[in-house]
Amino acid sequence: MELVKNAWYVCAWPKEIRAGELLARKICGESLVFFRDDAGEVAALEDRCCHRELPLSKGRIEGGTIRCGYHGLRFNGEGKCVECPMQERIPPAATVRKYPTVLRHGWVWVWPGNPQLADEGAIPEIFARNDHRGWTSCGDVTFVKGNYQLISDNLLDLTHETYVHSTSLGSQHVVEHPIHVSHDDRSVTVQRLMPDHEPAPFWKAMLFEKLGRHVNADRWQVVNFIPPANIVLDVGVAPAGSGALHGDRSAGVEGCNLNAITPADDESTWYFWAFSRNFNQADADLSRKILQSVAGIFDEDKDAIEAVQAKMKEQPDRETMSLVTDKGQLIARRLVKGLIESEHTRKASA
């Protein structure tokens, strides 16, 4: 399994981990159980009792600890056994692995790798708009039966909008405009600017929400990638000629599509996504409409990605050919490959 283990991954929306309940979720090949301790802080443990291997998620919460549902061993948020019903002495080996977690940018993050390397400062700042005052965000999580890199590939080449999302984001204009790709050793950016055209249905509707009338638009797409698989799409439209493609977006509508792509294992993915906007922020009905639209759009992606995954599994050793629009993907995959190789080197020298 070729996964980057030493990285922060979004593992849940905070509301998914409810007081008194247990949430089982596989992250990066590790089976975890999430719960809230007495202080309401999220804790993440290996989802397996060290005694007779029952998943701890089949137990119950007692005072901020997990009671195993088989023989009653009780573990705190650090993974330490604090009660062993049939014997007074708790064996030192009675522990389960604890995983570092952090609440940041409106999401819960977990570090599945070596906990000594877990630096909170490494959580990507590009997701700040998920809980920023100037932005209103709505989102969800989609389980995709496909390798996580198929999702980042998808987002790094928005050409697919024309064919996969023809009734919402796509139009002939997308494929008619070139992309500009730039990168350094920690990020990739793919940009496409589309001046003066009749906007695609989704953006046409957004612009109408703000302006109350239909106009031709200038459209921008800026895809920012940070490995292993954090992607923000800085996207939007403004009335044609209002200056948006030269820096002044004030007359238009800006969206920010946040994508935290977390491997469940190497064949399936928890795809956390949100759409943030800085217009009509208090309009809850608009938030519902956007949530529904974006969920439908990502279901179209899921359908394509799962078909590709199945095809790759059927014929694992086939080569593919690339086009000019794949440049962002290819660089992104090179960065991820570098991280995986560094982990192997670190392990080998440890």
Place this chain on the structure above:
Amino acid sequence: MELVKNAWYVCAWPKEIRAGELLARKICGESLVFFRDDAGEVAALEDRCCHRELPLSKGRIEGGTIRCGYHGLRFNGEGKCVECPMQERIPPAATVRKYPTVLRHGWVWVWPGNPQLADEGAIPEIFARNDHRGWTSCGDVTFVKGNYQLISDNLLDLTHETYVHSTSLGSQHVVEHPIHVSHDDRSVTVQRLMPDHEPAPFWKAMLFEKLGRHVNADRWQVVNFIPPANIVLDVGVAPAGSGALHGDRSAGVEGCNLNAITPADDESTWYFWAFSRNFNQADADLSRKILQSVAGIFDEDKDAIEAVQAKMKEQPDRETMSLVTDKGQLIARRLVKGLIESEHTRKASA
């Protein structure tokens, strides 16, 4: 996977490949997509875009070509990319494999092996009655979760009719009459003649359709096999003593059961079958009754064959014992083995 690749296989009834639609079907271990080009001719391509591996069957037909549903590459019936939306230059590598197809004897045939060896003359003539003026044919395709040779084994030993089809084709008379087996290096024939008996239910009904009365019958079964798995059953009954077993079948009813047995892979099969008759040809109601009867009979075979397949998978290395009635099967399997070995030899010397 031990399959004969250099052979013509029935892949569809013509009506299954509709204008403007895509049909995905695995044939002989290859995942194919079938469609009709502008001229209405059937084309068969590998069901995988060479760019990012989406099955082409998830795309759409545009003017006799397939537009990939992911990034919009468009392929013609030869498998050549004729449009690459984001770049003017179409890379030479942008092709998918094309498979030879032919319409013959009322079926669509495909050649999954080396296209240079695809000789239309090799399509077996024994299926001519499927679209012959003097015969009326009705049939369907049944997907069987079993190796294709289990189906040819089944048809080459009709002893099973007594036990598997006891309410239609079977009776004690079948097992009471010996078989006569003959063969050359390209075919096997198994014949059984059953004079003067009360016919089995299916044939009793057929004879009544023609004569309007119930009589004792002479019955013939002539099974013709051509590898890899083409089988015609020349079968029928005539009033006892009317000379049918000595060449004059005119007083009776003749059926011709056509079986084109196409491996999907080595564990499952597309079983194409038809029943042709030369009596009461214009009677559409009779055709419907026959179609229903034969479908029911083949469902009984499917049930037995799938149980045998499951048992063989559970215990792959078990030996079986054979009886005198297996002689046709054993010769047929020897012919198929010869073809497979020839393919290996050809590859090794290529």
Place this chain on the structure above:
Amino acid sequence: MELVKNAWYVCAWPKEIRAGELLARKICGESLVFFRDDAGEVAALEDRCCHRELPLSKGRIEGGTIRCGYHGLRFNGEGKCVECPMQERIPPAATVRKYPTVLRHGWVWVWPGNPQLADEGAIPEIFARNDHRGWTSCGDVTFVKGNYQLISDNLLDLTHETYVHSTSLGSQHVVEHPIHVSHDDRSVTVQRLMPDHEPAPFWKAMLFEKLGRHVNADRWQVVNFIPPANIVLDVGVAPAGSGALHGDRSAGVEGCNLNAITPADDESTWYFWAFSRNFNQADADLSRKILQSVAGIFDEDKDAIEAVQAKMKEQPDRETMSLVTDKGQLIARRLVKGLIESEHTRKASA
């Protein structure tokens, strides 16, 4: 697959093998078919025709023999072919394996190993109460997707009652009392005595059935294990202080939980269980209530065991840690390991 093959295993309740019917069941990795011969005796054959591998269980009973449903070969209860429809001479190889069976203690037993070693005297006497005049027994069979030793582990450490069966057999009292473990080279016994307490719900109800009033109880649990996986729980309660914990149980209610744990294969198990009692024996309504309660209790165990099996399959090489209450299990597993090693030694020297 690490299973003890040379042992008697319960394979069915007698009522499950009905005259004229065929019962297919996998036992200890062997696919068997059970039926009754003309004399009504149970016979067990390999569930596979030696000719073309159809499971014999898809055939039909004819006069105490099985007629294969494919080509009509007929086998008697010894596995010998007694009719071969298409030829007079029956080939000597036309036999299927026959397995020794015995009716004993109200169950049908089968010996999946070397038939020359099948000694009826080896059937454990501890199950005698399943059809003893002084006891009334009710029970069933539960299919569990878990290794058989997970079930014996479960029964050898009743600590789990407090957590898995908290609404029936469990209470805080169980985990507050120590166990006493003894063993020889053919058996293990785990005993727990719990004086003077408010009985757990199941036992409270049983005691009320006999006494007509609620009282505090002395409770005993004596678990007897005989490898590979035969377990009897000698359990009950009596009014506190009535002497039950010192030998005189006459004032209380005695239950005898009989557990015959038969591997289907190494990942799944036929779990035969019964509950025998020596009080209110003729009360059929009480039998129904007990059957329903015990079935519900074992469904709770099944749920835990299947979760453990899935976890072990996910991570096959993980170590576990043991507690003092696991002593019985650990000895039991050592005895089973010894039997498996003996079988390997016997085979190697044979």
